[in-house]
Amino acid sequence: MPSIIEFCRELRQRETPAEKLLWQHLRNRKFYGRKFLRQHPIWVENTFGKYLYYIPDFYCHEAKLVIEADGPIHLLKKDYDKNRDAVLNALGLTIVRFDNDEILNDLQMVLDKIKNLLES
Numbered sequence: 001m002p003s004i005i006e007f008c009r010e011l012r013q014r015e016t017p018a019e020k021l022l023w024q025h026l027r028n029r030k031f032y033g034r035k036f037l038r039q040h041p042i043w044v045e046n047t048f049g050k051y052l053y054y055i056p057d058f059y060c061h062e063a064k065l066v067i068e069a070d071g072p073i074h075l076l077k078k079d080y081d082k083n084r085d086a087v088l089n090a091l092g093l094t095i096v097r098f099d100n101d102e103i104l105n106d107l108q109m110v111l112d113k114i115k116n117l118l119e120s
Helices: 004-013 017-029 078-090 100-105 107-119
Strands: 042-045 051-054 058-060 065-070 094-099
Touching: 017 058, 017 065, 017 100, 017 107, 051 078, 065 078, 065 100, 065 107, 078 094, 094 100, 094 107, 100 107
Parallel strands: 065 094
Antiparallel strands: 042 051, 058 065
16 A cells, blocks of 8 residues: 555646646745645544545645645545535635636636635
């Protein structure tokens, strides 16, 4: 079984076109000087003392912002995503979701929304 770090590396290698496009704008502190990480694990200890992890598509620790690029698979994972978002919100994180089509077809709107979240 691969480690969580190896799994994150694998996810980075299998990025979608939408993730790739958005990453080009967020990487290397290009976006308002903020440091974004891609496919970075966030650890949570559950009530039984076990560690669970969530791997957001993009994460800015400084702004406590998680950005998700949702493809068609998320239509089948609505309950999981709802629970995941609740756990991450409980950690004080803000989660914003964009459909892959939004990223590919209206990137400026996506970037404007991210900018507004960074400023608030």
